[in-house]
Amino acid sequence: QKEVEQDPGPLSVPEGAIVSLNCTYSNSAFQYFMWYRQYSRKGPELLMYTYSSGNKEDGRFTAQVDKSSKYISLFIRDSQPSDSATYLCAMSGSNDYKLSFGAGTTVTVRA
Amino acid sequence: DTGVSQNPRHKITKRGQNVTFRCDPISEHNRLYWYRQTLGQGPEFLTYFQNEAQLEKSRLLSDRFSAERPKGSFSTLEIQRTEQGDSAMYLCASSQGRNQPQHFGDGTRLSIL
Numbered sequence: 001q002k003e004v005e006q007d008p009g010p011l012s013v014p015e016g017a018i019v020s021l022n023c024t025y026s027n028s029a030f031q032y033f034m035w036y037r038q039y040s041r042k043g044p045e046l047l048m049y050t051y052s053s054g055n056k057e058d059g060r061f062t063a064q065v066d067k068s069s070k071y072i073s074l075f076i077r078d079s080q081p082s083d084s085a086t087y088l089c090a091m092s093g094s095n096d097y098k099l100s101f102g103a104g105t106t107v108t109v110r111a
Numbered sequence: 112d113t114g115v116s117q118n119p120r121h122k123i124t125k126r127g128q129n130v131t132f133r134c135d136p137i138s139e140h141n142r143l144y145w146y147r148q149t150l151g152q153g154p155e156f157l158t159y160f161q162n163e164a165q166l167e168k169s170r171l172l173s174d175r176f177s178a179e180r181p182k183g184s185f186s187t188l189e190i191q192r193t194e195q196g197d198s199a200m201y202l203c204a205s206s207q208g209r210n211q212p213q214h215f216g217d218g219t220r221l222s223i224l
Contacts, residue, residue: 034212036215041213041220042217042218043115043202043216044154044215045215045219046213046215049212084184088153088154097142097144097159097166097167098144098156098167098169098210099146099213100156101154102152102153103153104151106146
């Protein structure tokens with residue numbers, strides 16, 4: 001079993017819909033949680049960076065972390081065709097330097 | 112902030128050849144990381160530098176792989192005697208300190224013929 005599991009997708013939604021992305025993890029030492037967006041043939045771009053449990057909002061993006069359930073989510077409101085990409089969750093422990101990634105969910109927003 | 116820069120963007124080589132990739136981190140970042148990403152998977156950690164010191168190497172980094180970061184600035188990743196299984200995207204990331212977010216470059220895509 002992988003340390004980080006991510007809903008495989010792919011996901012196809014109409015423009016304006018809410019996109020919901022999820023990851024679960026097994027390592028209780030994880031303290032830092034990230035969401036990256038990756039366009040084809042590009043590197044991952046940091047979207048959200050959170051510490052421990054709770055919610056964080058940045059524009060159309062909301063990240064949620066539930067450490068008791070070892071579950072994290074990313075919500076994209078009012079989705080746009082430009083949001084079409086692969087979304088990667090990543091996490092690390094407080095003394096860690098390496099990130100552990102999910103396999104990614106590919107999202108297509110239809111105009 | 113010019114971002115993390117990686118060169119070349121794409122490298123095509125024959126099996127058995129040696130290849131070297133370069134990464135220039137964000138200028139004030141003292142930590143530098145290498146990851147490998149294959150199709151349909153998330154990046155996997157390879158190695159990590161704090162300034163010029165290489166502090167950790169993954170089991171994925173066989174003895175054919177070597178990484179350096181002279182003077183704590185740019186870094187190079189060399190693969191000797193390339194094999195088919197080395198085909199992947201090699202990503203470099205940098206961060207300003209411990210538990211600070213890692214910022215990635217656009218990677219070097221390696222194709223082995």
